[in-house]
Amino acid sequence: MSRDEGTAPGRRLLVVADSDSYAKWGAALAGRVAGAWDTEFALLASPVLPSARQLDAALAGSGFVPAEVRTIELDALLAELAADPPDAVLLALRGPLVRVVAGRIAGLPNRPVLVSGFPGLTIPAEPKAVVYRELVDLVVLHSRREVREFRANAAALDVGVRFGLATLPFLAAVPPSAWVGPERDELVFAAQAKVPAGFEDRVRLLGMLARAARAHPDHRVVLKVRARPGEAQTHAEEFDLGELVAAPPPELLAMTGGELPANLVVRDGPMAGHLESAAALVTVSSTAVLEAIAVGVPVLLLDDFGIGPKQINTVFEGSGLFGGAADLVAGRWREPAPGWLGDNYFHGEEHDDWEAELARLVDARARAPLPAPVRRHNLVGGALRRAYERKRMLGDYDRTPAGAVAMVVALPARWLLRRVRRVRAAVTRSAPCAPRGA
Structure with missing residues (x-):
């Protein structure tokens, strides 16, 4: 077709x-x-x-x-x-x-x-x-x-x-639009499945958004999610932010005086549509930052949870976009540093x-026919490993006998290997340092 x-x-x-x-x-x-x-x-x-x-x-x-x-x-x-x-x-x-x-x-x-x-x-x-x-x-x-x-x-x-x-x-292929105006009445938070990762940090994040919603009663603070309950995502989300808003845990209610502000809402749909009414884009780490820059919407990258590979935000070092919860509440948005743009996506x-x-x-x-590419890495396990990789990624859509056998053999072996690595790392951390010059 x-x-x-x-x-x-x-x-x-x-x-x-x-x-x-x-x-x-x-x-x-x-x-x-x-x-x-x-x-x-x-x-x-x-x-x-x-x-x-x-x-x-x-x-x-x-x-x-x-x-x-x-x-x-x-x-x-x-x-x-x-x-x-x-x-x-x-x-x-x-x-x-x-x-x-x-x-x-x-x-x-x-x-x-x-x-x-x-x-x-x-x-x-x-x-x-x-x-x-x-x-x-x-x-x-x-x-x-x-x-x-x-x-x-x-x-x-x-x-x-x-x-x-x-x-x-x-990224929008049109010149950035002017982002000021009464119709831009949303502060859009782009959620990420992997960052911040832990329950406490995700509750803390929602507390920040609730404070921002109270500080900006003339705006909607939109928690923009990628998936609804039951829908799959590229990365698994252990503590779904949308579900935490729908059923606030006691820790979140304690931060917000017993209830969430009415102008803190959860929405899904294409990011481009949300940016059309956004006064600012807020996130911890998301490609949505680039979409916002492309259409002239200011950004705030929250650094309260750290800057590093685990936060998937090291690429923004030098961008001038980082700020904290106080900036979110005060509405201090950021524009990208011109020197950062040319090497990073623009x-x-x-x-x-x-x-x-x-x-x-x-x-x-x-x-002429292209040569067959050669697998050079992760060769240990041969055909059994390849069957395991296929079964792990395709799940029930892989119905091969080899896949079933591979899961039976590989899962215990993988668990054992990880345990050995953890023990080895723990021993290394606890070992006394050798005397200088030894």
């Missing part, structure tokens, strides 16, 4: 996505090349499939519509690719699932060019992110800094994958080169 029936037959691109955030990224990136490619969008059956509502939000503005999107299981996908391979497949999937799917496609005759990437912030660049994608041909990144760091990791790992630069596709679309890299790979495939 073509994304655009008016597109002349030519190069074919298949987007395969799993979770809501990867579906949003894959659709938006493919939408950037729709005029030059005949594109199709499919969801790979997995435990994190987006709901109909999430899919509708993910596709908003991309040109794809939910009615054109089909869900397909891995074996059926492989059969289709073997029978009629497109020129390229964009694997808009979580890293471990990229590894599983790319490993299966790699052995197909005349395999397509394999492309992957990330839907959000990837600084600091983790070596394991390269390992997960070592079997693809091209990884799409969204800042000059990301390209530098990932290339360094790939060189250290001796992985030959190419990297291409692309403007983050769901390099200018004229510097994007991912389409040219993809074209070179497709041209090479037209001349």
Whole structure:
């Protein structure tokens, strides 16, 4: 099925996505090349499939519509690719699932060019992110800094994958609008599943939002969530902020005088829609910061929970966007430091080169079949490990006997390995320091 029936037959691109955030990224990136490619969008059956509502939000503005999107299981996908391979497949999937799917496609005759990437912030660049994608041909990144760091990791790992630069596709492609005005009456908080992580910190965060709501009675403080109860997300959320607002725990009520202010509300839907009425965007860490900058909405990045890799906010060091709870209550919003922008996501679309890299790979495939990529890392376990990886990522959608056996064998072994590592680390921490010069 073509994304655009008016597109002349030519190069074919298949987007395969799993979770809501990867579906949003894959659709938006493919939408950037729709005029030059005949594109199709499919969801790979997995435990994190987006709901109909999430899919509708993910596709908003991309040109794809939910009615054109089909869900397909891995074996059926492989059969289709073997029978009629497109020129390229964009694997808009979580890293471990990229590894599983790319490993299966790699052995197909005349395999397509394999492309992957990330839907959000990837600084600091983790070596394991390269390992997960070592079997693809091209990884799409969204800042000059990301390209530098990932290339360094790939060189250290001796992985030959190419990297291409692309403007983050769901950033507005229009000049920033003026953000002042009476119609901008919302303070939008972009929730993250992973930060802050613990129950106490998440209750503390909601207490901050409640104080801000009382301090700004003429604004709605919108807790913008990605999922409703029962819906899956890319990252599991242990203490759902929306549920904590709906049923406030005693700790939160103690902070807020026994009740939450009426102008603290929970909303979902596309972020772009919320930014249209936002006076400011607040978060601990979220790609929504970049969406806000792109349309001229001021930002406040809360640093009360720290700045570091666990908070996924080190990329914003030097941006001038950090502040604390007192700034939130006082309405002291931030504008980005100009010197930070060029190296971090706002390099200018004229510097994007991912389409040219993809074209070179497709041209090479037209001349001769592409070589099968070689798995170089995480080889211990062989076929059993690969079966375990597949079962872990596909869940009940993997019905292979090998997957069932792998789970029986691998889970106890994994638990034992982690226990050994914890004990070893504890012994190392408690060991007395050797005398100087020993």
